Amino acid sequence: MxxxxxxxxxxxxxxxxxxxxxxxxxxxxxxxxxxxxxxxxxxxxxxxxxxxxxxxxxxxxxxxxxxxxxxxxxxxxxxxxxxxxxxxxxxxxxxxxxxxxxxxxxxxxxxxxxxxxxAIESVTKDRRHFDLRCHLVRIQGQWKVGGICGRLGEPGSIVTTYHSGGTPTPLNTLLTRHLNYSGRKKENMIRRLKECAIQAVHHVSKMYPNLKEFAVDMGIDPKRRIWIYEVNIEPLIRANFKKLPDKTVYRKIKKVRKIAR
Structure with a gap:
């Protein structure tokens, strides 16, 4: 430290x-x-x-x-x-x-x-780089997680974003299919990811008190340690959550954005 x-x-x-x-x-x-x-x-x-x-x-x-x-x-x-x-x-x-x-x-x-x-070794079982995008919104003074999705890089690629060929992936799919997490381990990881993101945004928001939403880009290494790569202060959802096969999380974030304050 x-x-x-x-x-x-x-x-x-x-x-x-x-x-x-x-x-x-x-x-x-x-x-x-x-x-x-x-x-x-x-x-x-x-x-x-x-x-x-x-x-x-x-x-x-x-x-x-x-x-x-x-x-x-x-x-x-x-x-x-x-x-x-x-x-x-x-x-x-x-x-x-x-x-x-x-x-x-x-x-x-x-x-x-x-x-x-x-560099953090955040890779799937078939060695594809991945990260996670966690979108947070402030509602009645409290930071809430609107949604989390995974992003899979193309085989051999060093980046994961959609604009660079990455594939937005449902969180459950990433954790179970690509990382082999069991039910209990998956739920525990999701809880930890949310807690980590909320804690980070709580402090970063002090630098930007007028902003009411952030996105946290995170990784998980082979020892299941969580890492924060960066906190985005102008988060977009079109190239992440809107590209998911199921638009439920995308619609949820759009809904909570309307009551953010």
Missing amino acids: KEKIDSLKGDQMSIKKHHVKSKLAVVYQLIHTPGVADYIPETELLNKSSLQRMIQKYEKVYLKPDRGRKSKGVIRVERLKGNRFKIRYGSLQKYADKKDIWKKTDRLTKGKRYIVQQ
């Missing part, structure tokens, strides 16, 4: 000056919140030294635009044997060694403000 907090202290001033939609600003809020901080992958502002630290500490890291949406511009860096690295960017795949990894990634980020984040 202390290590995570220390890694972000150097960026505190720049966060205060930066746009309020900054991913790093939200991470900074959550990393200082007891009960939530342990759900947050280690995250830093991307620069040459932070990239070098993170790729030595973790086998895989993600580079994400600080204010990006729909997984656009996401890069994955994977450490291989002999201090070699594989860089994935969309369908592009490059290799680099330690001395030129920064030059190659900096060229891909094109000088834009990025974060570097510990």
